Amino acid sequence: MTSAGEKVTFTFEGRTLTARRGQSVASALMQSGTTVLTRSFKYRRPRGYTCGYDVCGSCPVTVDGLPGVSACSTPVQGGESVDRERGWPSADRDVMRVSDLMAPLLPAGFQFRLFRSHPRLAHLAEKVMARVAGAGRFPTAEAAAATRTLTSTARPDVLVVGGGLSGCAAALGAASTGASVALVHRGPLGGRALARSGSAAWEGTTTPVAALAARLADEVRAHEAIDVLDGTALSWFETGVVPVVGGDRVVDMWPTQLVVATGSYDVPGLFPGNDKPGVVLADGVSKMLRVDGVVPWRRAVVLTDCERGDVLAAQLREAGVEVVAVVHQDGADGTLPGPRHLTGRIEAARGLKTLRAVDVRVGGRVETFDTDLLCVALRERPADDLALQWRYVSAGSPTSVAGGWSGAPVDEDGLAVVGSAAGWLEDDPEQARAVGEAVGARAAGVAR
Ligand code: FES
Structure with missing residues (x-):
């Protein structure tokens, strides 16, 4: 039995690599000099570590026979076998890279135009392309057996989605009123805030955002009334259910109040070569x-x-x-x-x-x-997808979503949006904590 931080080994395409238990698979591979983690589907361009938070899809690997595992967000456990998924003879040197040189001859949907009088040939071409792209692998029988899913239902007073600084604060605020609280978060509690500096960090000062996020994460873990699920909230449906998927569980959540604290997205730059590893x-x-x-x-x-x-x-x-x-x-x-x-x-x-x-x-x-x-x-944009779904469904029209809520937390019956998901960045982390706690407490008050 090893604990987080201990040296462990794992296998990568036949080689034995050493890593710290708990560091991401992507970081362990990059530490060993592997920068190309996969190839793009169509033109087989090299892809590498880009977003770090399971958002961009540039780092799928196969772990112990299970394909499509994000290397950036999967911790090394020790003893596992990791393989890249695309590229022949390897992801580093892929002969199908030649398709990039033929890009002008292969515009999107070319098979339908080329074979418009021969639909069967068009479908055959699609099958060949899927095979060439390396898409659609099945897990091995052992991996499939290990991923059997358990389904359950939960009805918390307050469901908080996102366990960064504001999400943790909202969960604590709601729990302080005696409400039942579920907090859904993918990865280490504290989220992106754990790696962030305050705007004055370059002057050599401390990192209050990261320190505060770590402290709130500890308080959430220790709180008996907060049920923490490591997973992803898929959507908000008009029936009021929020399905949460994590590990081997699917939990259908029926919250009375939803608090969206999903943070923000990094925005990529627009220039030739912006998809290159590095x-x-x-x-x-x-x-x-x-x-x-x-x-x-x-x-x-x-x-x-x-x-x-x-x-x-x-x-x-x-x-x-x-x-x-x-x-x-x-x-x-x-x-x-x-x-x-x-x-x-x-x-x-x-x-x-x-x-x-x-x-x-x-x-x-x-x-x-x-x-x-x-x-x-570059300046981030709010990760407000879940809140938009809620607004869209409850308002019944896309025009009533227009305008959104950037610049201020939303706090209304059924839904609250806090933190950078509301377009409000944590320049002052203590203020973000105070707003998060207040919104969480109010959500709990409405729910009960
Ligand atoms: S780097 Fe893994 S999904 Fe973006």
């Missing part, structure tokens, strides 16, 4: 450095349009990565001393298999920076 979103970078404790990069360029650029540059430098440039695409100027601050935009991310260089357009000229990391630290 182009990584800001929260993915922070998680790799601060949660997994792995530094797989030597040099970095940071792209930003807000104050996150300086924060990420500081985190990278603190981890020993040389930050060669911070590119401000909004025209603002950075304040972090050290790296070059440029006002411009990314012209292209280059490299045959993984990122090797970044071209930056500054005015009328293009500068090239050799780097193995392009950290994309």
